[in-house]
Amino acid sequence: MKKILLSLILGLTAVAGMAQTTKTYNEKLVVTVNNVSTDSIPANIQITKNTDGTCDFSLKNFCLITKDEDEGVTDTTGVGTIVLKGVKMDTQDGINNISTEQTIAIVPGDDPKYDYWLAEEEGLLDEVPIVLSGKFSEDNLYVNIDINMVALEQKINVVVGQEKNVTTSINSVNACNENNHSIVVYTINGIRIANSNALSKGIYIIDGKKIIK
Numbered sequence: 001m002k003k004i005l006l007s008l009i010l011g012l013t014a015v016a017g018m019a020q021t022t023k024t025y026n027e028k029l030v031v032t033v034n035n036v037s038t039d040s041i042p043a044n045i046q047i048t049k050n051t052d053g054t055c056d057f058s059l060k061n062f063c064l065i066t067k068d069e070d071e072g073v074t075d076t077t078g079v080g081t082i083v084l085k086g087v088k089m090d091t092q093d094g095i096n097n098i099s100t101e102q103t104i105a106i107v108p109g110d111d112p113k114y115d116y117w118l119a120e121e122e123g124l125l126d127e128v129p130i131v132l133s134g135k136f137s138e139d140n141l142y143v144n145i146d147i148n149m150v151a152l153e154q155k156i157n158v159v160v161g162q163e164k165n166v167t168t169s170i171n172s173v174n175a176c177n178e179n180n181h182s183i184v185v186y187t188i189n190g191i192r193i194a195n196s197n198a199l200s201k202g203i204y205i206i207d208g209k210k211i212i213k
Helices: 002-017 163-179
Strands: 021-033 041-049 055-068 073-092 095-104 128-136 141-149 154-160 185-187 203-206 209-212
Touching: 021 055, 041 141, 055 095, 055 154, 073 128, 128 163, 141 163
Parallel strands: none
Antiparallel strands: 021 041, 021 154, 041 055, 055 073, 073 095, 095 128, 128 141, 141 154, 185 203, 203 209
């Protein structure tokens, strides 16, 4: 009976270790509509790592901001929430590279500041081609998104974050590993690594943060 119970506990632990993990990134984005760009505005991005090596990408409450420079008027139109499932993900040197090309339905947002979303219009945003490419680390995100709003006759480009911030954060961790011999490193299972300068690829806990090498 004890052996069965122990096997059950180990099995549950393994399943828990394979569970999805979700990270929220608060970055800024620049939107270009038909070659006209907006100022940098805040954005809420969620990335969920799946157990099959892919990830799910979500851009919540996406809006379009237009300006009439002659009248000095700014108008904001709520578009909706963009969700891309099963995005291809490849991890190299601590950076997760992502890419996908999908046709999706954009769903209405949930920000109470807006009482209307374009996605609420029946059939308007049901089939929207989207091409995404980018990369992310534990703390930073950079993506380029091309959205073909066929029904609105608009081609929209969205750039989230800065590519240099992703690579800089990883390089800083690597430099710390190389120069600081007293740094304390643990495996994801809580085992301390004696030699932090000879880490193989994997997930580690460094200074209380989860780092992918």
